Amino acid sequence: MSPTEYLRVSDLHAFYGESHILHGIDFTVRRGECVTLLGRNGAGRTTTLRAIMGLTGKRTGSIMLNGREAINLPPHRITQLGVGYCPEERGIYAGLSTEENLLLPPVVGSGGMSVDEIYAMFPNLWERRHSQGTKLSGGEQQMLALARILRTGARLLLLDEISEGLAPVIVQKLADVIRELKQRDYTVLLVEQNFRFAAPLADRMLVVEHGQIVAEIAQHELRQRKDMLQELLGV
Amino acid sequence: MTEIFGVPLQALMGQLVLGLVNGSFYAVLSLGLAVIFGMLNIINFTHGALYMMGAMFTWMLLEYTGVGYWWSLLLAPVGVGLIGILIERVLLRHVYKLDHLYGLLLTFGLALMIEGLFRHLYGAAGQPYAVPSQLTGALDLGFMFLPKYRAWVIVASLAVCLFTWYMIEKTRLGAYLRAATENAKLTQALGINVPLMVLLTYGFSVGLAGLAGVLAAPTTQVGPLMGSNLLIVVFAVVVIGGMGSILGSVVTGLGLGLVEGLTKVFYAEAASTVVFIAMAIVLMFRPAGLFGREK
Structure with a gap:
C-alpha cells in the first residue's frame, strides 16, 4: 500500500438479507483527496458507504482503512480508525x-x-x-x-447526499465548507446525485452502476467526458 | 379527632404513606423496565424475580455471613446487576432482532426458573427481615406518626429515581443512552460502543430492581414469590405511564401507589383492581400511555 492511500476498497460485496447489492466494488481514496461516487438511484452508492461503516448485512472483500483491515470490525471500531x-x-x-x-x-x-x-x-x-x-x-x-x-x-469523511433537498444558498454554503475541509487536508468521500454540486469539488469521480464501479473520471477529464457521464447518469 | 368523609385523618394518612411506599417500589421497578424496553427492546419479565433476588440476597447475607442491612444495600444490587449482565451476555443478546414476543417468553421462562430455584432451596414461605435499628420507631408529625422506615423507603426511592433521571437526561453517558435508544445503528457508527452500553444498561436497571428488593425486605416477608405478586402491577404502571418514558414511570408509579392507598381507605374491596381499572381507562383515551409518544 502506498503511504498516501487512506482507503482501499477491494472486491467489496454487500448484502441486505438475501439481496446482493454490491458486486465487487474496487477503488482507492488518497489522503487529502475528495472523491465522489456518482450514479443513479439504487446503483449502490449509499450501500457502499454503509458497507464501509459496517452497517449492511453480510460483507465480503477487503476494506483497508489507514492501513488496517476493517471488513470484520463492528461499526464503532471502524469509526475509531478515524472515520466520520x-x-x-x-x-x-x-x-x-x-x-x-x-x-x-x-x-x-x-x-x-x-x-x-x-x-x-x-x-x-x-x-x-x-x-x-x-x-x-x-x-x-x-x-x-x-x-x-x-x-x-476523524480524517476520512463519508458524506451521503449532503446537498439533497436543500435551498441553493445552503448548498453553496456546504460547497464552501467542503472546500475548507480540503484545505485542512481532510479526505472526503462524497455520494452525490447533484452533479453540479459535486463536479467542482471532486478530484475524481467514480460512477457506480449495478453495484460496481463502471467508470473513473479525473477532474481534468471532466470536460471531454461529459457526454459519457450524462449517458451513464441519465441526467 | 379530625375526620375526612368519615375516615379518621390518622388512618387516611397511614394508608397514604403505605401507598407512597408501594408507589416507590412501583416507580423504581417500572423505571428499570422502561429503560430496558427503550434500549434493548425487551419486555423484561425477569424484573420481578430479580427484585426478589435482591431481597433474598439481603436475607442470605444476614443469615449466612452476618452482613447487615446497610452493606446489603450496596452488595445485593451489585450482585443482582452482575447476574443481569450474565443474563444479557448469555441469553438476551440473541433475541434483540426478533419480535418482542421472544424476549418476553425468554425472560418469563427465566423468571419462573429463578423463582423455582429459590422455592426449591427455601420453600415458598417467606422469611422475616428486621428493620435496621437506626430506622425503627416513628416520627411524630403532629397529625400522624410516620414510621421511620417507611419514610426512608420513600426518600431513598425518590433519590434513586432522581439520580437515574439526572444520569440519563443531563450527562454525556445519558446522551449516549438516549441516542442509542433512538437509533442504535447510527449511534454505533458515530463511534459509541452500543453493545457495551446495552450490557451496562441492563445491569444497572436490574440492579435497581435488586435495590428495590433490599428496601422491601424489612417491609414484607422475604420469599420467592414476592416478585411475581408485584410485577403484574408494575407492568400496569409501565403501560399507564407510557412504554419507555422515564418521567412517566416515576410519576405514574407514585400516583398509582397513592390511588391504591386511597382505595383501601374508602373501598378496600377494589384496592387490588383499581390499578387495572385505571389502566383500562387510560388506554381508552391515550393508547400510548400518559407520558408516551404515539408512533
Missing part, C-alpha cells in the same frame, strides 16, 4: 439538543476541530444550540450532521 459518517437521512436525534447532538460522537483522534471553530463555521448552530435537534430546519440539520463529525478528529 454523515448518513443520507442525516440522523439527527430528537431526544438530544443541538449541542448534545454535536457533542455526541466520541473523539477518535487528535486534530479535530474545536467546538468554537465549529460554531464559527456554522453560526446558526450556536444560536440554536439549546433547541431540540429535530426542530432545526433541514439545512441546519444537515450542517449539524456534518459538524458533529468534524469535532472527532
Whole structure:
C-alpha cells in the first residue's frame, strides 16, 4: 500500500438479507483527496458507504482503512480508525439538543476541530444550540450532521447526499465548507446525485452502476467526458 | 379527632404513606423496565424475580455471613446487576432482532426458573427481615406518626429515581443512552460502543430492581414469590405511564401507589383492581400511555 492511500476498497460485496447489492466494488481514496461516487438511484452508492461503516448485512472483500483491515470490525471500531459518517437521512436525534447532538460522537483522534471553530463555521448552530435537534430546519440539520463529525478528529469523511433537498444558498454554503475541509487536508468521500454540486469539488469521480464501479473520471477529464457521464447518469 | 368523609385523618394518612411506599417500589421497578424496553427492546419479565433476588440476597447475607442491612444495600444490587449482565451476555443478546414476543417468553421462562430455584432451596414461605435499628420507631408529625422506615423507603426511592433521571437526561453517558435508544445503528457508527452500553444498561436497571428488593425486605416477608405478586402491577404502571418514558414511570408509579392507598381507605374491596381499572381507562383515551409518544 502506498503511504498516501487512506482507503482501499477491494472486491467489496454487500448484502441486505438475501439481496446482493454490491458486486465487487474496487477503488482507492488518497489522503487529502475528495472523491465522489456518482450514479443513479439504487446503483449502490449509499450501500457502499454503509458497507464501509459496517452497517449492511453480510460483507465480503477487503476494506483497508489507514492501513488496517476493517471488513470484520463492528461499526464503532471502524469509526475509531478515524472515520466520520454523515448518513443520507442525516440522523439527527430528537431526544438530544443541538449541542448534545454535536457533542455526541466520541473523539477518535487528535486534530479535530474545536467546538468554537465549529460554531464559527456554522453560526446558526450556536444560536440554536439549546433547541431540540429535530426542530432545526433541514439545512441546519444537515450542517449539524456534518459538524458533529468534524469535532472527532476523524480524517476520512463519508458524506451521503449532503446537498439533497436543500435551498441553493445552503448548498453553496456546504460547497464552501467542503472546500475548507480540503484545505485542512481532510479526505472526503462524497455520494452525490447533484452533479453540479459535486463536479467542482471532486478530484475524481467514480460512477457506480449495478453495484460496481463502471467508470473513473479525473477532474481534468471532466470536460471531454461529459457526454459519457450524462449517458451513464441519465441526467 | 379530625375526620375526612368519615375516615379518621390518622388512618387516611397511614394508608397514604403505605401507598407512597408501594408507589416507590412501583416507580423504581417500572423505571428499570422502561429503560430496558427503550434500549434493548425487551419486555423484561425477569424484573420481578430479580427484585426478589435482591431481597433474598439481603436475607442470605444476614443469615449466612452476618452482613447487615446497610452493606446489603450496596452488595445485593451489585450482585443482582452482575447476574443481569450474565443474563444479557448469555441469553438476551440473541433475541434483540426478533419480535418482542421472544424476549418476553425468554425472560418469563427465566423468571419462573429463578423463582423455582429459590422455592426449591427455601420453600415458598417467606422469611422475616428486621428493620435496621437506626430506622425503627416513628416520627411524630403532629397529625400522624410516620414510621421511620417507611419514610426512608420513600426518600431513598425518590433519590434513586432522581439520580437515574439526572444520569440519563443531563450527562454525556445519558446522551449516549438516549441516542442509542433512538437509533442504535447510527449511534454505533458515530463511534459509541452500543453493545457495551446495552450490557451496562441492563445491569444497572436490574440492579435497581435488586435495590428495590433490599428496601422491601424489612417491609414484607422475604420469599420467592414476592416478585411475581408485584410485577403484574408494575407492568400496569409501565403501560399507564407510557412504554419507555422515564418521567412517566416515576410519576405514574407514585400516583398509582397513592390511588391504591386511597382505595383501601374508602373501598378496600377494589384496592387490588383499581390499578387495572385505571389502566383500562387510560388506554381508552391515550393508547400510548400518559407520558408516551404515539408512533
